Amino acid sequence: MNSGVLYSWTGTGWVAASPAPPFTPSSAINAIAAVGGQALAVLDTGGGIHVSTDAGQTWSKIAGTATSITGGGVSLFVANSSGASYHVNLVVPAITTTGTGSYANFPLCQHPPGCSGYTHTMTVNSKFGGLGGAHGTAGATNTYSAGAAANFNLAVTELGSFCDPFFGDPSDPSCGITWDGSASCSAMGALGGSSGPITVQVEDAFTQAYWNGTPAPICSSARVCSYVVHNNCTAATTPPDLSMSAVISSDWRNIATYLSWINAAGCIRFYTSGPWACTTPLSFINATNIVPPPYECTHNP
């Protein structure tokens, strides 16, 4: 590089690089660096940093300025006027979240052509932890709405701009990824979704539920009765993780007009939030004809 012109070696002599770079290269010492035969990094007269991965055929200007430069590719380093050196992170991790499907994927909406007259919306999100990625801590989101019969095929990619996997700490929270996808119907609300990283959570869930005399229980000839019940939890623990709809119990007709049970079940979910799936609860009667106060039910939304 001489007099603001970039030269290349032909094997027998130096000729001006062709095509000429779309900037004026600096003539300062340490204003050019190269790795291998393809990766070039050149400073312009204003300190701007230009990199090429195809031996100068095309150039990209990256953010920031520098007074000297060395290396290239993933191992490009620059120094500022104070002499502080930085690793220029040209290779960052990326996460792409995709969402595909149609009304036929949702068990509650399998009647072609879906929920006719209504709209389905699908949202996918990719993000990095810590300082976030190119789109900040909220990550990149892609949302698409269309008629209920539409097929969805969404994708969104986020770059981990603050994650330096080569010269930084790979365990940095800024290198941690999270993905999320969901679908909803304008008529039915949430249709389903998933998010990650996948974790498994297990808990013992307890919910108090009552039968207040109506409707009358449905009893078999063996006097085993099914009671329609309602949850009886404090406001702070509503909705409970284990939601009750009925209890199978003895025949309490002509004996009780109000029954209350504490119901216990094992529950599991595969994410850190969202609804639980529970085993068949065991019910322990805790009040007959007496209304107990609301119970601190298990509540981990």
Next chain:
Amino acid sequence: MLFLKFVLLVFGTVCILALFTYAWVAIRTPGPWFVGPNQGATGIDVNLVSALTLHSPLYWLLAIAILAAAGWLCRHWVFLA
């Protein structure tokens, strides 16, 4: 070691019998065995457990089969090993 094996076997047998009883009762009552996230659950009053189990010959047959298996394991793994 023999005593520890025996205690482990007794504990395991009790756990298996309890799980079997729970599964038996859950199967015998209406509603899904495993309740999904958006469904209301149907509970089983524990007072009904005896009524749903003790009067069933098939339950006793299976329970005795579990106890027999435990007895065989006790003989071959605990005392003859």
